[in-house]
Amino acid sequence: MAKTAKITVDGKTYEVDATKNLLEVCLSLKLDLPYFCWHPAMGSVGACRQCAVKKFRDENDKVGKLFMACMEPIVDGMIISIQDAEAKEFRKGVIEWLMTNHPHDCPVCDEGGECHLQDMTVMTGHDYRRYRFKKRTYKNQYLGPFINHEMNRCIQCYRCVRYYRDYAGGKDFDVFGVHNTVYFGRHEDGVLENEFSGNLVEVCPTGVFTDKTLGKHYTRKWDQTYAPSICVHCSVGCNTIAAERYGLLRRVQSRYNGEVNGYFLCDRGRFGYEFVNSPKRIRKPLRKNKETRQFEELGSEDALKYIRKLLSDSKRIIGIGSARASLESNFTLLSFVEKQNFYWGESDRNIQLIQKQYDILRNGPARTPSLRDIEKCDVVIVLGEDLTNTAPMIALALRQSVRQEPVQSATPYRIPHWQDQAVRELTQDEKGPIFIATPLATRLDEISETYRAAADDIARLGFMVANSFSDRSPLVSGATDEQKKLSGKISEALKKAKRPLIIAGPSLQSEAVIEAAANIANAMITSGKTCELCFTVPEVNSMGMAMMDITHQGIESAFEALKNKPADTLIILENDLYRRAEEQAVDSFLGKFKNVIVLDYLENSTSLKADAVLSSGSFAESDGTFVNNEGRAQRFYQVYDAGENIKESWRWLRDIMLNSGLHEFGKWKILSDFTNALSKAMPVFDGINNITPPPGFRIAGEKIPREPFRYSGRTAMFANKSVHEPKPPEDIDSPLSFTMEGYRGKPPSSIIPFFWSPGWNSQQAINKYQIEIGGALHGGDPGKRLIEPKSGKTPAFFTKIPQAFSPRNGDWFVVPVYHIFGSEELSVNAPGINELTPKPYVMISSEDAGSLGLTSEKQIELEAQGKTYSLPAKLNLGLPKGLIGIPKGLPGMPEIKTGSWVRLKMG
């Protein structure tokens, strides 16, 4: 606490944080005070008038006056009352006003049972309707596949529009109309453009914006089974709550983590979960019939027997791991096939880049920031990453960091930083410095100064900035005037920065970009300044893979190695090799094995080629540990028991090992045995077994229930199969139970299955789980940082500066185009995400298109890697001459290597 003050609330004196407003302080004291328009991440505006309290001038003042707590700065000696009769009557009246138009449709409203408006109504005691006139009604809008719109329920708290426009930078949503017919929506029906629109569901205090994907398979909050989970759709590792009923994953919500995603998620993270329910799920082990080449389903015992048979005459087994699989699964496969036969199932190029990033963070002086840290940085340089599409939540964090510098200017005006409206009015459109260098325009361009160039030129710009801080970073010769001017400007901004940050990543497949980023951070730190360094990585556990003690060889190395040293069996862990390498190469590789065994949960090109497939659990049916791009080890838990045919990959692999006579692995029984073995074998993971309580953890002798205590229908839900109530599955791996019985208080922060507190049925119950509003969860935010900077050591500088990019006549240089909806392997199987996924295309700069006589949507023939592809053209204004944009990972889109040269033929 920076500055404290003593205040008296209803006769009791408290010492509180004087930089907060009165509402936050009351909530931090765990006092119940209703509110709507205030949001901990968005500050106060004083619109709803719900949080009124009595404030007294001094001890002699017995009358007092009503004030809105959210708008009141804390003053030492302040005397207030929440329980004052007039304050209570007014708060009740505010609900009564809101209710004049609110429909009585709770029973059919998706928000019912987890509605902040319901909670606040009960809290204020409003229970009798005096208003006897007609309610106003609205037309609802189609807002896309993710969000349902029901405007009649709106209580006009303005949170949605403040979140969408002010916080998330959206443009296509606003408040329209006046007086009691104000309307929140788009100017016309249409898909919400902002990539963070799903947060409206949680930001809205009632049922105006609800989760459309949940609505398709709706179940009340109390009837869902929950587990703390980690988003698998990028490397940021946002904490999520995943929910299930009847074996169907119902939804994903944000799981508050003060250091990581806070209150929010991106739309890929929130709505990508439906891949778990995809018809492409592998729900039973499969054996390929040698004659018909068709898959046949097997029971798990038979499957293990079959695999034992396959393995019994194997002479050499190759294992291919995966950055979308947990540390435990990769480690188990590694233990089985041994280090020399284990390949990280990623391209060699990506491995080099990720590894380089890890080495820089591990050995260098620059600290890798958490998402929360990123929000607090005041000057940011982004080299080569289109963050909205590669690590979306970092993009959302940057929209907050650009406000760091302007917000400071409110201090001399004595405007508290939480007084959102006044701060925004004062600072207008001022933004702190952020510089983004990418080949293509990005969503963040509107808040930044941009530089459009190929990777080599981006790296050169970075090296120029680095050199301005330290001579040990080499001088760049032959810089253009544009580069000189911009690098000068960047250096100036960095010099003034209080908390600068450099962000880079492997997207452009350029070592130079990563090295330039490292050099800037190292040079700044060498010159006595601070600097943080954030690297994105491709997948949820890419950083974990980089940290593992493996050979760090990729797919191409595996192909190559096989030529010299044959093997007969291949085990592929949660990996579609066809996304990693060229089709022919993968075909030929797979063809060389007698037995191909795949562990995965979604059918893909690789699993179709397998001789046997083991039905692994997705994140929703598995426990495990991922390491995010920050280097934070985080645990995710199985949401529901999917029966004996779906198991964690690590458990399948353990079973295979036991079946193969490797009896020493019999002692690996539960998750913690695996994590213990891992951290023992690889000290870099020391402590990951302690990031959550051990499976034997109990509170008052009880487990933590995954189901709320109002969970209904347990005795009836399977009565169509048997009238005997089945015994709930046991969870041997965690202190969580699969039932509604158990400890009903607040669990330790890392194993919170859902947020729920007496009187607080909505997600806003998070207030009760935090030490201080908007701060850390009780017991500390979950996860353990595994990478800390090396201080005191003089950092190594990279010295190889690439040549400036020069276009070639007739050839085009491939730059990647990432799509938040479409580029990621799993989420694209969620119907909503799929609907927003673009069709394959190639992107040409308008300038080049002009000289080629090319128009938009015209088919062009593209020659790459000895093949010709016919694809429609998209024109792009900012793309530098000589570059061609190739979308990554889209279904139906051929994999064309970033950084290769391709040729065009007009159709």
Next chain:
Amino acid sequence: MDDKPLTKYIRTDQVPMDIKEYEHSGGYEALRKILKTMQPKDVMDAVKDSGLRGRGGAGFPTGMKWSFVPMGDNAPHPKYLVANGDEMEPGTFKDRLLLESAPHQLIEGMIISAYAIQADIAYVFIRGEYTLAAKIIQASLAEAYQAGYLGKNILGSGFSLEMYVHTSIGRYMCGEETGLLNALEGKRANPRAKPPFPQSSGLFGKPTIVNNIETLSNIPHIMNNGGEWFKKLSLTGEGGTKLYGASGKVKKPGLWELPLGVTLRELLEEHAGGMKDGFKLKGLLPGGASTDFLTEEHLDVNMDFTNVGKAGSRLGTGTIIVMDDKTCPVGFVHNLEAFFAQESCGWCTPCREGLPWVQRILNAIEEGNGEMRDLDILSYHTKYLGPGNTFCALAPGAMEPLQSGLKYFREDFERHIKEKRCPWRS
């Protein structure tokens, strides 16, 4: 010396003077004088000494308001001066006269005021429906630029000022000073929280003064004649004259410049000529729609800020709306509340949801569908839509005629409910 300074430059035909005629009549002399002989602080002090209080309705001391503007070399720039000509208070039409008939007086007052706070840019914010006023101000601005009273280095003083006309899209909320600033920025005309006050963070986040048209029109005269003279103009010491008006069933509805503090009786009986034949006074709103009713017993009240306040109402804009005995007080109040409900910006709950409820209850009572408990709900609103409970002053203003209506005409409300009809309708 002039005892009616505000209308001094208004010709009997009300056609505005052009700049030559204005200058010939003594116009722009005050500006010349202060630019030559006075520091900004001197101007500010002179206005403070005069006791001038805002004529927009709230009556805040003008000089004190100005004194909150950051001055000196480190002050943020540009600073703004805004003339609030968004005259939308029902029954009020005083600024219109000044805008349409004495444009240079306003412009001169604005330049002097801008000089006092060292503003760089000034806006005349005019109600959208006042198209004639906008045209006249626009033309007069061009003349003032031509004559060197506006623009860079005014009259060689080193002081520069740009002045623009902005016509409102037309919401009552644009008359609220922070709502006006939002509107001027192109945003919704929602009010802003205070603090911070516009004097420190106003238009586009910069120091801004918003003054009423009538307030600013007084400034040249204060500069010419001094604060003492200004104080003596009033009958009760609050300083200056006031444009008073009257509407309703009076013999001579109109607008008059009179010493501040004239009695209601004089206003009503002498200047407005008394009630029309066959009509009796039932009550009146002394300063526009958002002020409490006064009745016959208050006719000897002096119409200034203090005395009207003591009588339980507000001077407001000083333009009285007279309610006669042939007009139904419930219908009268319903009409006002319909206006306020319509004009609520929709930002805060009590105003957005409370006013339409009040409006519907009044409508129900008027239509013969009232219930006795409706009166409790109305009283409840007059209590909880009070200042501080709502975000701005719109709803509290809306409650003033309602609460005093319920107080003075309660019998009439009850008769509606008991008889299940409006007794004023045949």
